[in-house]
Structures are given as C-alpha cells and as structure tokens.
Amino acid sequence: xxxILKAENLEKxxxxxxxxxxxxRGVSLAVQEGEFVAVMGPSGCGKSxxxxxxxxxxxxxxxxxxxxxxxxxxxxxxxxxxIRRRKIGFVxxxxxxxxxxxxxxxxxxxxxxxxxxxxxPDRRREILRMLRLQDKIHHKPLELSxxxxxxxxxxxxxxxxxxxxxxxxxxxxxxxxxxxxxxKMFRELNDRxxxxxxxxTHNPEAAAACQRVIQMRDxxxx
Amino acid sequence: xxxxxxxxxxxxxxxxxxxILGVALGVALVMIFTGLAHGMSxxxxxxxxxxxxxxxxTRPGSLSLTSSSANLSTKYVELLKQIDGVESVSPVxxxxxxxxxxxxxxVEGVDWDSFSxxxxxxxxxxxxxxxxDEIVIDETKAARNHPVGSTLKVFGPNLYRVAGIYAPxxxxxxxxxxxxxxxxxxxxxxCTFIYVKVKNPTDQxxxxxxxxxxxxxxxIQFTREVFASIESSIPGLNIFMRVLVGLAAxxxxxxxxxxxxxxxxxxxxxxxxxxxxxxxxxxxxxxxEREALLISFLGLIVGFVLAWIAGFGIHKATxxxxxxxxxxxxxxxxxxxxxGALGALYPATRAANLDPVTALAYE
Numbered sequence: 001x002x003x004i005l006k007a008e009n010l011e012k013x014x015x016x017x018x019x020x021x022x023x024x025r026g027v028s029l030a031v032q033e034g035e036f037v038a039v040m041g042p043s044g045c046g047k048s049x050x051x052x053x054x055x056x057x058x059x060x061x062x063x064x065x066x067x068x069x070x071x072x073x074x075x076x077x078x079x080x081x082x083i084r085r086r087k088i089g090f091v092x093x094x095x096x097x098x099x100x101x102x103x104x105x106x107x108x109x110x111x112x113x114x115x116x117x118x119x120x121p122d123r124r125r126e127i128l129r130m131l132r133l134q135d136k137i138h139h140k141p142l143e144l145s146x147x148x149x150x151x152x153x154x155x156x157x158x159x160x161x162x163x164x165x166x167x168x169x170x171x172x173x174x175x176x177x178x179x180x181x182x183x184k185m186f187r188e189l190n191d192r193x194x195x196x197x198x199x200x201t202h203n204p205e206a207a208a209a210c211q212r213v214i215q216m217r218d219x220x221x222x
Numbered sequence: 223x224x225x226x227x228x229x230x231x232x233x234x235x236x237x238x239x240x241x242i243l244g245v246a247l248g249v250a251l252v253m254i255f256t257g258l259a260h261g262m263s264x265x266x267x268x269x270x271x272x273x274x275x276x277x278x279x280t281r282p283g284s285l286s287l288t289s290s291s292a293n294l295s296t297k298y299v300e301l302l303k304q305i306d307g308v309e310s311v312s313p314v315x316x317x318x319x320x321x322x323x324x325x326x327x328x329v330e331g332v333d334w335d336s337f338s339x340x341x342x343x344x345x346x347x348x349x350x351x352x353x354x355d356e357i358v359i360d361e362t363k364a365a366r367n368h369p370v371g372s373t374l375k376v377f378g379p380n381l382y383r384v385a386g387i388y389a390p391x392x393x394x395x396x397x398x399x400x401x402x403x404x405x406x407x408x409x410x411x412x413c414t415f416i417y418v419k420v421k422n423p424t425d426q427x428x429x430x431x432x433x434x435x436x437x438x439x440x441x442i443q444f445t446r447e448v449f450a451s452i453e454s455s456i457p458g459l460n461i462f463m464r465v466l467v468g469l470a471a472x473x474x475x476x477x478x479x480x481x482x483x484x485x486x487x488x489x490x491x492x493x494x495x496x497x498x499x500x501x502x503x504x505x506x507x508x509x510x511e512r513e514a515l516l517i518s519f520l521g522l523i524v525g526f527v528l529a530w531i532a533g534f535g536i537h538k539a540t541x542x543x544x545x546x547x548x549x550x551x552x553x554x555x556x557x558x559x560x561x562g563a564l565g566a567l568y569p570a571t572r573a574a575n576l577d578p579v580t581a582l583a584y585e
Contacts, residue, residue, distance in 0.1 A: 057498060057578045078502065085500025092582070096495045100229035109226060113501045156499075 001032040004163055004196050005054065010063035012049050023049040024060070025219035031164070034194040036186070038207035041216035047200045048168060050216070054198065055088050055166045056080035068163040085114060089157030091167040095149040097141040103128075103152045104137040107159050114160040127155045130192070131185050147178025154185055158195060165189070167199040171206055183209050227513045230485070237481060238517065244477030245521025245558050246528055248470035252554040253529030253546055255466050258536075259459060261545035270445070272392040274341050275312070275417035276426040278443045279433060285415055290316045292409040296400075298416055298437065305436060307429040309421045312336040313413035315403045316394060319377035329357070329376050330394040331403025331413075340419050341392055348386025354402040357382040360391035366541060378406065417445075467553060474521070474561030478514050482569040486510065493573050494581025503574035510570035511563060518562025522555055 012024040023046045031037055039047050052058040054065060056072050059080075065072040068087050072080060090096075097106050107124055128134050131151040141149050150170055157165050167186070171179035183206050189195040199210065207213045215222045231238045278285075279302060281294045292315045302311045314332050321327035334350040337343065348370040351358050357376060359368060364387045368374055373381040376396055388397075404410050420429045430442050486493065496506055533544035 052579055055498070057582075081497070081500055081502050084498070085502070088500070090498045092495075092498075096491070096498075096582070098226065098229075098492060098495070100233045101226065105226075105229070110499055113496070113499050113505060 001034060003030050004033040004035075004068055005029075005031040005198075006064075006066045007050075007054065008064045010050065010053060010065065011061045012046070012053060012058065013061045023219055024053070027063075027216075027219070027221050029214060029221060031196060031198060033163075033196055034190070035212060036190040036197045036210045037199070038210035038213045039198060039200045039216060040202065040204075040207055040213055045216045046219040047216055051166050051168055051198070051200055054164075055090060056084045086160075087163040089160070089162035089165045091150070091153050091157045091165060091170045093169040093172040095141065095146070095153045095173070097149055097153055097156070099141050102138050102140055103133060103144070103155075106141075106152055106156050110156045110159050120159075123161075124155075124159060127159055130188060131155050145178065146174050147181050150174060150178070150182050151185055154182065154189070158189060158193070161193075163196060165195060165197045167197060169200050169202065171201065171203055179203065179206065226509060227516055230489075230513055231516065234485075237484070241477055241481035241517045242521045242524055244481075245474045245518050245562060246524035248473040248477075248561065249522055249525025249554045249558045250528040250532065251473075252467055252470045252557065253526065253550065254532050254544070256463055256550040256553075257529065257533055257544040257546045258542060259463065260547055260550070261533075261543035264545050265543045269391045269393055269395075272341060272343075272390045273417065273445055275419045276423055276445055277418035277420065277430055277433070278415050278445055279311075279418055279437075280415035280441045280443070282439075282441045284441075285316065290318060290414045292317070292404070292407055292412040292414050294413050294415060294440075296411050296413050296416075298440075301437065302416060302418055302433065305429065305432050307420050307422065307425050307432065309419045310336060310340050311419070312340050312417045313400060314393070314415055314417060315400060315407065315409070315412070316414045317377070317403060317407065327396075328394040329396045329398065329403070331400040332397050333400045334358075334397075337397075337417070338388070340417060343388050343390070343392055345386045346389050348384070351385050351397065351399045351402065353383075353385075354399075354405060355380065355382050356385035356402075357396050357398045358386040358388050359384055359397075360395045361387060361389050362391055363395040363541075467557060470554070471557040471561045474518065474558050475565035478517060478562040478565035479568060480565075481517065482510060482514055482566040483572075485513070486569045486573045489573075490576065490581050490584040493576050494578050494584065497576070497578035498582060506574040507567075507570040510573060511566050514562045514566030514570075515559060518559045521562070522558040525554065525558065526551070 007027060007029050010024050010027040014021045014023055027050060041047050049058065053060050060073060063073065067083060070083050072083060075083060098109065101109060128137060131154060133148065133151055133155060136144060136148055144152065171182055174182060186197055186199065187209055190197055201207055279298065284291050284293050296313050299311050299313050302308055312333055314330055316328055316330050318326045318328050345358065348358065357374065368384055370384050370387060372384050374384055376382050382398065400413065404412060420426050426444060434442055493506060529546065533546065536542050537544060
C-alpha cells in the first residue's frame with residue numbers, strides 16, 4: 001500500500017476580529033491507499049477544519065499537504081480547485097444535493113464538472129446498483145428519505161473515481177437504521193473499489209466500522 | 223431534469239417569469255417605437271411617391287411634416303401655367319388637425335379635376351367631393367368601416383359624408399374640395415402649395431429656375447427630394463431611437479442583474495457545493511451566464527410576440543402603421559442578449575469568488 005495522503009505539521013489560525021483563534025496546532029498524519037479512517041473528537045477540536053484543509057477548501061497557516069503526489073499547499077487557488085475536482089469527493093452531513101436536480105442529474109453534474117468528457121452510464125449504474133438506488137434515479141432529493149439522499153450524495157462523491165472521499169459526519173442527520181445502511185455502503189465502497197475514505201464522526205459505532213480511528217483534541221491528534 | 227440552468231428556472235417560476243417579462247419589455251419597447259416610426263414614415267413616403275408632379279411651389283415656412291398654413295394665393299395657379307415647360311398645376315391646402323388622443327391627422331383640399339388628372343388618381347367608388355360636406359377617402363381609410371355614404375368626423379364639429387373612394391393612395395387619406403376647405407379655414411383664394419407638373423421631367427431644374435426668376439421669394443422644392451427620406455427629415459428621430467435602444471439595454475441588464483443577484487444570494491450554499499465538487503470559477507460564471515442568457519432569450523421571444531400583438535392592436539384601434547424591420551429586430555435581439563449577459567456578469571463573478579467554506583455554511 002502506498003501513502004495517498006500526507007499532512008505534515010498542519011496549523012490553522014482563524015482571525016476573528018482582532019483575535020487569533022488557533023484551530024489546528026500542528027497536525028501530522030498519513031493515510032494509505034484503500035484505508036478507511038475515522039476522525040473523532042469533541043466539537044471544536046478542529047476535525048472539520050482539518051477535513052477542509054485536506055480537501056483544499058481552506059489553506060493552512062502552516063504545514064504541507066500532499067495528495068496522490070500533488071502538493072496542495074504549494075498550489076494556487078485554481079490549482080487546488082483542479083486537484084479537488086480530480087482527486088477528492090466530498091460527503092456532507094446535510095447531504096448537500098442540488099434540490100432541483102434528480103438523483104441522476106446530481107451524478108451527471110458531478111461528471112460534467114469533472115469534465116473527463118466521458119459519459120459513463122455503466123459506472124453510474126454500477127454505483128447506483130451498489131447503493132441500491134437504481135429505482136430512485138429519477139427522484140429529486142425532496143422525494144427521497146434522508147438515508148437515500150445520503151446514498152445519492154455518496155454516489156455523487158465517488159462517481160468520478162476520486163483518490164480520496166472526505167466525509168463530514170455523514171450519518172449525523174440519519175436515524176440509526178439509515179446510519180447503518182450508509183455505513184455499510186461506505187464499507188462496501190472501501191472493500192470493492194479499494195476506495196480511500198476519511199470520515200469524521202461522533203458515532204463510536206460508525207468509527208468501529210473503520211480500519212483506523214484518529215482521535216483529536218484541542219487542535220491536536222492524540 | 224439534468225440541466226442545472228433549466229431546473230433552476232423551473233424551480234422559481236414566478237421570478238423567472240418576471241425576469242423574462244422585464245427583458246421582454248425592453249425588447250418590445252424598441253420594436254414598437256422603431257416599428258411605429260418606420261411604419262409611419264414608410265406609409266407617408268409610399269403615399270407621397272404616388273404624386274407625379276415634379277415641383278412643389280409654396281411659401282417659405284408654410285409646409286412641414288406636421289404643420290401647414292394656407293397662405294399662398296391661388297392667383298399663382300394661372301401665373302404658373304404661363305411658365306415655359308409647365309404642363310399642369312394643381313393647388314392644394316394641407317391641413318393638420320388633432321385626431322383623437324393619438325396625435326395628428328391631415329386632410330387635403332384639392333381641385334379634384336386637376337389633382338386626379340395630374341397624379342393619375344381615379345375614383346373606385348362614388349363621385350368627387352363637390353358639396354361642402356363631402357369628402358373622398360383612400361381605400362385604406364375606407365377599409366376601416368367607412369363605406370361610401372357613411373359620415374366621418376374630420377375636424378371641427380361637422381360631420382362629412384364619404385362621397386367616394388379613390389386609388390392609389392396619395393398624400394392625405396381624406397380629401398375635400400379646395401373651396402370647402404378654404405371656407406372651413408376662412409382662407410378664401412388661398413392654398414398651402416401648388417403642385418407643378420412639367421412637360422419633360424428632365425427639364426424640371428430649368429423649369430424651377432424659371433419659376434424662381436419669375437416669382438422670387440417663394441419656395442420651390444422638388445418632390446423627389448422632399449419625399450426621398452421622410453424618416454431622416456424628422457428632427458432628432460434617430461437620436462430618439464438610439465436613446466430608446468440604450469434605455470432598453472439598461473432595463474434588460476438591470477432586470478437580469480437583479481434576478482441573478484437574488485438567485486445567487488439564495489443559492490450561496492449550492493455555489494459552495496459546486497466549489498467543493500471542484501467547479502472552477504469559469505464553470506460557475508458560465509453556469510450563471512447560461513441561465514441569464516436563457517432568461518434573455520426567452521425574454522426576446524416574448525418581447526417580439528408582445529411587440530407584434532401591440533402593433534396589431536394599436537393598428538386596429540387607431541390605424542397607426544407598424545413596420546418591424548429586420549435590422550431593428552436584430553438590434554433588439556442583441557440588446558436583450560447582451561444586456562442579460564452583462565447584467566449577470568457581476569453576480570456571476572461574485573458567486574465565483576465566494577469562499578467555499580463560508581458558502582457551505584450559509585443558511
């Protein structure tokens with residue numbers, strides 16, 4: 001297994017008014033290809049900030065992030081967008097689907113943004129089948145249950161074969177039954193496609209499904 | 223529905239409709255005003271082109287496009303006949319009057335025999351205007367429910383009876399006898415101008431010179447110059463058109479800008495999602511511009527339809543003539559599309575520059 005993500009001594013300080021608020025205080029981690037990693041910790045410990053840094057949505061105050069051989073911290077804003085487009089898939093707690101598009105429309109939008117020019121109906125169908133969404137492709141998000149919406153969001157995140165899926169509390173808005181289904185899907189993606197996943201969670205049962213658990217506190221990995 | 227652009231428009235039908243209508247109004251304004259100006263001037267020009275006299279003899283300041291006075295003595299009729307090269311002459315009073323709420327109309331007092339012979343005008347129905355309360359009208363006016371025998375209010379409180387219908391149309395659509403109009407205007411022995419037909423049209427300049435030498439201080443015009451371009455002879459018309467076009471462009475741009483600004487504020491979170499998915503600034507700008515262009519395009523279609531309906535309705539109600547030109551339609555189309563594209567540019571750029579984490583946290 002090769003290292004697909006490496007973060008070295010990450011620091012992030014937010015400026016709130018005239019006050020500097022440190023969110024990350026020197027975090028280092030390495031994630032291997034195909035690894036399913038959970039990040040746990042109390043609210044405000046810096047989990048989401050770390051996820052946003054790893055996804056290139058934020059830039060660190062200090063430190064270095066290398067994803068699949070590309071240095072995210074040395075990249076310009078446009079380059080980071082490009083790396084994110086090619087190598088990262090996001091899953092959010094609130095699903096964040098486009099409400100005006102159908103399930104299939106959400107996936108096709110991701111494909112268009114990815115811009116590989118190839119319409120891959122087989123890949124799309126395989127993912128939808130695996131996530132048991134084949135009967136829901138023409139449904140809009142409001143016509144789907146929370147669990148189904150999150151599965152569509154997961155399908156959207158992986159449809160372009162990203163190097164890493166970053167999931168921010170993906171079961172946080174789901175009941176236990178749907179949480180279990182979504183977690184099963186994550187595991188299946190990890191098993192079948194060797195998909196690297198980093199998942200923030202407060203749920204110990206969700207963390208138990210992962211191969212490794214990273215604990216954070218006060219901006220540090222403990 | 224896979225298209226984000228189309229589905230966004232369908233998501234907010236009322237706002238989309240208002241935006242489309244805003245663009246449509248700008249386009250329709252351009253089409254209606256230019257169509258009216260062009261149609262009316264073309265109509266005047268067409269009617270004027272049926273005048274076969276080569277020279278108009280008048281007093282300085284007695285005749286313009288929208289006003290006239292009867293201050294030329296009809297004694298000149300006999301005097302002009304004596305000029306070498308003149309074949310025939312015909313005195314005319316042109317009188318402009320308030321016509322309803324829609325502006326001015328005109329009536330002419332003519333010596334029917336000389337006028338119709340000179341210009342090849344024939345009566346298709348009825349007889350010439352003889353009595354003081356008789357008029358003849360052209361076929362266009364007759365088609366607006368004015369058959370022979372009906373009465374018509376032309377100017378003043380009196381009703382005039384339609385004695386005949388003539389063709390082809392020439393000058394004012396309604397004509398009465400010269401004497402009747404002289405009496406009505408209390409201008410005996412006066413007219414506005416005298417048409418002069420020369421024996422040989424190639425000699426018209428020489429004949430005009432002879433008239434000028436014989437009767438200096440009057441105004442001599444060639445009909446080919448007077449009627450060459452009525453549209454360009456209306457002072458300030460082109461400037462007015464350009465100002466109108468500019469205003470329409472601003473209206474279109476503002477409507478689209480407001481619509482897209484509201485849209486983007488509402489969709490801040492969605493823009494954050496797009497950014498998280500790796501959408502570039504160019505992609506986000508192009509999505510918003512495509513939406514604005516779709517609104518503008520639909521506004522364009524609706525604007526053309528509105529202009530056509532308005533033109534048809536106004537023509538039916540008032541007789542005003544619209545002529546929608548291809549050039550102005552193209553101008554209106556460009557204004558609608560460019561206005562929309564430019565109006566959306568600022569909100570689109572603003573959206574593309576949003577911070578993704580802040581946008582994702584937007585409630």
